[in-house]
Amino acid sequence: DTAVSQTPKYLVTQMGNDKSIKCEQNLGHDTMYWYKQDSKKFLKIMFSYNNKELIINETVPNRFSPKSPDKAHLNLHINSLELGDSAVYFCASSPWGRRTGELFFGEGSRLTVL
Amino acid sequence: AQTVTQSQPEMSVQEAETVTLSCTYDTSESNYYLFWYKQPPSRQMILVIRQEAYKQQNATENRFSVNFQKAAKSFSLKISDSQLGDTAMYFCATKNNNDMRFGAGTRLTVKP
Numbered sequence: 689d690t691a692v693s694q695t696p697k698y699l700v701t702q703m704g705n706d707k708s709i710k711c712e713q714n715l716g717h718d719t720m721y722w723y724k725q726d727s728k729k730f731l732k733i734m735f736s737y738n739n740k741e742l743i744i745n746e747t748v749p750n751r752f753s754p755k756s757p758d759k760a761h762l763n764l765h766i767n768s769l770e771l772g773d774s775a776v777y778f779c780a781s782s783p784w785g786r787r788t789g790e791l792f793f794g795e796g797s798r799l800t801v802l
Numbered sequence: 803a804q805t806v807t808q809s810q811p812e813m814s815v816q817e818a819e820t821v822t823l824s825c826t827y828d829t830s831e832s833n834y835y836l837f838w839y840k841q842p843p844s845r846q847m848i849l850v851i852r853q854e855a856y857k858q859q860n861a862t863e864n865r866f867s868v869n870f871q872k873a874a875k876s877f878s879l880k881i882s883d884s885q886l887g888d889t890a891m892y893f894c895a896t897k898n899n900n901d902m903r904f905g906a907g908t909r910l911t912v913k914p
Binding site: 721728730733743789790791793 | 835837841845846847849852891893897900901902903904906907909
């Protein structure tokens, strides 16, 4: 069973389009994240949700909008795609609380904007 | 927010040798966690080892061990008996209050 699953794994689209990436975790975790990994492999946190509530919202363009319908799902919608949005987007989850441990990552979704 | 610095963009090591990857961090929190993740070409993020900041004893996981110097805010990873399968990007990370931040990564190549 896949613990954190993302769809699609690969996405190629044109500039100006709108696209979504979906994420689901079956670990029973309360907290979910979106990270962006650029071409230089740098991992930057974008958003974090705890039990459907937004708790981390980094400096990300308004074109990016996360949505968490329940604590097991965290989707990422991107409007008006730009070339610079090309990257690998990782979803992750972890238990909530100070004494928390590792993040469990999905396999990543590679977005290519042409 | 905390910051993480990995000063070695690339490193290489001969198979069966030992290599140490450096990491320094900065945080204002007293209770935090430190991690090393590995990302092979498959791009899956794999936890290598973790350290709780309040524990003085250095963590060890088989061939992987850390040198945690809390006062110096240093958290280096030592890989012993390097194997070809250790070739990957290695990321150091700090986590507190459910906020995990990563360093820029070190690309490690194990040569036969």
